[in-house]
Amino acid sequence: MSATTETIEQLIDxxxxxxxxxxxxxxxxxxxxxxxxxxxxxxxxxxxxxxxxLRIQAYQDWLNMVPPDWAHLKIPAIDFQTISxxxxxxxxxxxxxxxxxxxxxxxxxxxxxxxxxxxxKALAGIAVDAVFDSVSVATTFREKLSEAGVIFCxxxxxxxxxxxxxxxxxxxxxxxxxxxxxxxxxxxxSDGTFVYIPPNVRCPMELSTYFRINxxxxxxxERTLIIxxxxxxxxxxxxxxxxxxDENQLHAAVVELVALGDATIKYSTVQxxxxxxxxxxxxxxxxxxxxxxxxxxRAHISWTQxxxxxxxxxxxxxxxxxxxxSVGEFYSVAVTKGLQQADTGTKMIHMxxxxxxxxVSKGISxxxxxxxxxxxxxxxxxxxxxxxxTQCDSLLIGDRCGAHTYPYIEVKxxxxxxxxxxxxxxxxxxxxFYCQQRGLDEEAAISMIxxxxxxxxxxxxxxxxxxxxxxxxxxxxEGAVG
Amino acid sequence: MLSIKDLHVSVEGKDILKGLNLExxxxxxxxxxxxxxxxxxxxxxxxxxxxxxxxxxxxxxxxDQDLFDxxxxxxxxxxxxxxxxxxxxxxxxxxxxxxxxxxxxxxxxNGQDELDAVAFxxxxxxxxxxxxxxxKLLKRDVNSGFSGGEKKRNEILQxxxxxxxxxxxxETDSGLDIDALRVVxxxxxxxxxxxxxxxxxxxxxxxxxxxxxxxxxxxANGRIVRSGGHSLALELEEKGYGWILEEDAA
Ligand SMILES: Nc1ncnc2c1ncn2[C@@H]1O[C@H](COP(=O)(O)OP(=O)(O)O)[C@@H](O)[C@H]1O
Ligand SMILES: [Mg+2]
Numbered sequence: 006m007s008a009t010t011e012t013i014e015q016l017i018d019x020x021x022x023x024x025x026x027x028x029x030x031x032x033x034x035x036x037x038x039x040x041x042x043x044x045x046x047x048x049x050x051x052x053x054x055x056x057x058x059l060r061i062q063a064y065q066d067w068l069n070m071v072p073p074d075w076a077h078l079k080i081p082a083i084d085f086q087t088i089s090x091x092x093x094x095x096x097x098x099x100x101x102x103x104x105x106x107x108x109x110x111x112x113x114x115x116x117x118x119x120x121x122x123x124x125x126k127a128l129a130g131i132a133v134d135a136v137f138d139s140v141s142v143a144t145t146f147r148e149k150l151s152e153a154g155v156i157f158c159x160x161x162x163x164x165x166x167x168x169x170x171x172x173x174x175x176x177x178x179x180x181x182x183x184x185x186x187x188x189x190x191x192x193x194x195s196d197g198t199f200v201y202i203p204p205n206v207r208c209p210m211e212l213s214t215y216f217r218i219n220x221x222x223x224x225x226x227e228r229t230l231i232i233x234x235x236x237x238x239x240x241x242x243x244x245x246x247x248x249x250x251d252e253n254q255l256h257a258a259v260v261e262l263v264a265l266g267d268a269t270i271k272y273s274t275v276q277x278x279x280x281x282x283x284x285x286x287x288x289x290x291x292x293x294x295x296x297x298x299x300x301x302x303r304a305h306i307s308w309t310q311x312x313x314x315x316x317x318x319x320x321x322x323x324x325x326x327x328x329x330x331s332v333g334e335f336y337s338v339a340v341t342k343g344l345q346q347a348d349t350g351t352k353m354i355h356m357x358x359x360x361x362x363x364x365v366s367k368g369i370s371x372x373x374x375x376x377x378x379x380x381x382x383x384x385x386x387x388x389x390x391x392x393x394x395t396q397c398d399s400l401l402i403g404d405r406c407g408a409h410t411y412p413y414i415e416v417k418x419x420x421x422x423x424x425x426x427x428x429x430x431x432x433x434x435x436x437x438f439y440c441q442q443r444g445l446d447e448e449a450a451i452s453m454i455x456x457x458x459x460x461x462x463x464x465x466x467x468x469x470x471x472x473x474x475x476x477x478x479x480x481x482x483e484g485a486v487g
Numbered sequence: 488m489l490s491i492k493d494l495h496v497s498v499e500g501k502d503i504l505k506g507l508n509l510e511x512x513x514x515x516x517x518x519x520x521x522x523x524x525x526x527x528x529x530x531x532x533x534x535x536x537x538x539x540x541x542x543x544x545x546x547x548x549x550x551d552q553d554l555f556d557x558x559x560x561x562x563x564x565x566x567x568x569x570x571x572x573x574x575x576x577x578x579x580x581x582x583x584x585x586x587x588x589x590x591x592x593x594x595x596x597n598g599q600d601e602l603d604a605v606a607f608x609x610x611x612x613x614x615x616x617x618x619x620x621x622x623k624l625l626k627r628d629v630n631s632g633f634s635g636g637e638k639k640r641n642e643i644l645q646x647x648x649x650x651x652x653x654x655x656x657x658e659t660d661s662g663l664d665i666d667a668l669r670v671v672x673x674x675x676x677x678x679x680x681x682x683x684x685x686x687x688x689x690x691x692x693x694x695x696x697x698x699x700x701x702x703x704x705x706x707a708n709g710r711i712v713r714s715g716g717h718s719l720a721l722e723l724e725e726k727g728y729g730w731i732l733e734e735d736a737a
Contacts, residue, residue: 435575438535438575439571444590445560
């Protein structure tokens with residue numbers, strides 16, 4: 006191995022900044038899963054009977070399902086009886102959450118992560134739902150949003166306050182039988198975010214959820230449901246971190262988006278779950294089902310993700326392009342290093358006429374990591390003049406990592422226009438030498454080249470997030486954190 | 488400024504430089520000529536600190552400091568600039584961003600304030616005009632899809648911005664038409680000052696017509712085998728390298 010490769014690998018070896026633990030009193034279920042556990046979760050949340058039944062049904066079906074094994078991942082067997090399915094910080098009182106009722110330790114946690122929950126300190130123009138382990142601990146700017154008719158609250162509250170809306174759309178995009186992890190999620194989900202944008206409203210702020218796993222031995226199973234009614238617009242951001250622990254933790258979320266006619270949903274994720282250490286100990290197993298349904302004509306759903314964390318990532322944010330002239334987009338940067346594994350991509354299901362989809366995937370691998378892009382483009386028989394363009398690029402740092410690309414294309418309508426381009430490149434010693442000869446140190450050089458490689462994706466992120474994402478890429482790849 | 492003594496370097500077990508000596512004083516411009524494969528780029532890379540070369544023996548002092556104690560970027564930060572024979576493409580990296588980062592990282596370590604966007608823009612436009620680099624190339628990715636001539640002009644633009652103490656040009660004139668050649672020469676001449684030295688590696692005497700070096704050296708058999716004035720370059724143009732190699736062998 007050349008001197009340059011060695012230094013690159015040293016640089017990649019970095020500390021995980023979000024790896025601290027918050028000491029709080031929590032109410033945590035004993036590990037284990039059976040019908041009784043599910044009924045207890047449902048009871049704590051005072052859910053309507055139909056939801057309890059839906060959970061039980063999902064659990065029954067899950068018992069007969071097996072984990073997916075088709076991904077390019079080595080997944081150790083997960084013992085679902087060793088996981089606790091509910092953990093919530095103990096509340097000082099009951100009733101509505103106001104900030105002064107939240108444990109200061111939790112507020113402090115979010116401050117440390119750079120997400121102050123006090124509205125006066127918050128980033129201008131961004132409302133936050135903070136989910137800590139199994140529950141939502143705070144949702145900011147709710148009043149301001151409700152003036153515009155926007156509903157932004159935790160899933161638990163939505164079930165109390167807007168049960169009809171929830172019932173109408175819940176599991177309508179990702180039915181519980183969709184896959185093993187979606188079924189598990191439907192059975193045990195504890196909280197998440199609910200968003201409803203009324204017709205012709207442009208949501209006045211960016212909405213965001215920040216997921217934090219804190220307790221050990223717990224899984225996080227949240228559920229996000231976003232409905233953009235006709236002619237509305239919303240941009241939503243999702244961030245996540247977890248403490249550094251030696252054991253693996255499971256995160257199995259479901260995200261459902263519904264865009265009605267002429268509505269637009271932009272969904273951005275910066276995923277920074279704990280990736281495990283150099284020996285591959287610990288880290289989050291991230292098995293997430295994300296799907297958007299363009300349910301009306303000219304609906305538009307755009308997924309942007311920057312995935313830098315997790316020991317294992319299994320995730321395929323998808324679009325069902327049901328409405329005529331609807332548009333689906335997927336922009337992704339996935340970084341794997343050390344022993345991380347990622348199998349991620351998208352599905353674009355074209356059903357309506359003149360539907361269009363764009364996929365831009367940038368995979369970066371370093372160390373001994375494996376990074377897989379898996380994408381499906383399906384053009385249904387009646388989808389006249391559907392178009393897809395897929396661009397899938399891999400960047401390798403060092404010579405022990407791997408990049409894999411699995412495009413699946415199913416075209417049932419001859420008028421379709423489907424393009425797939427793929428490239429694999431390496432950061433060359435020539436490039437590094439060139440940058441260094443111009444006075445940049447190696448970190449700055451790698452950062453510049455990596456940011457250049459990801460440019461098309463990063464420009465899709467809302468501005469505040471793009472800055473964060475760039476910082477995260479630098480930290481992830483360059484050990485900038487002392 | 489620069490003092491190379493008895494430099495022996497090999498690449499993959501093959502001896503390339505075999506006892507090279509070179510003294511460059513502040514303000515001097517030295518031309519290095521020599522047959523293909525004689526080790527001119529090797530010497531330029533060694534000065535810039537590129538790895539992959541094995542130092543067998545010898546020393547290089549740059550401003551009275553042992554050059555081998557410095558990393559690639561430290562040398563750059565202390566004023567060594569290499570215009571490369573084959574400039575590298577950086578896809579996705581905006582040329583302007585790259586120039587600004589480069590310039591500011593050098594300014595930072597030298598205790599100067601970073602240039603703000605406005606001051607930088609003004610400077611870069613001025614220098615781009617000097618090297619006749621179309622402004623649209625500033626907005627493109629570094630060297631990506633640039634023609635050979637555009638890449639070389641971009642190198643000279645960087646040199647003009649960074650104002651090095653020791654500028655090394657490795658065949659910057661190769662493959663250029665006469666107009667581009669004049670641009671490169673102007674770039675070099677504009678930077679000429681009593682404090683600044685240049686090493687210009689070239690195959691062609693015509694560049695030297697414009698630059699007028701203080702000394703011309705012939706690098707062959709891994710050493711400087713002959714040094715002289717501008718007339719040496721004219722003689723080489725006329726007679727080739729054969730006679731020098733023969734004299735050297737004798
Ligand atoms: N990386 C390398 N690996 C093997 N041989 C090399 C390498 N770099 C240069 N050489 C050899 O070293 C000799 C000198 O090359 P170079 O310095 O590029 O010559 P010049 O610039 O004078 O044409 C040539 O024989 C060339 O083939
Ligand atoms: Mg050469």
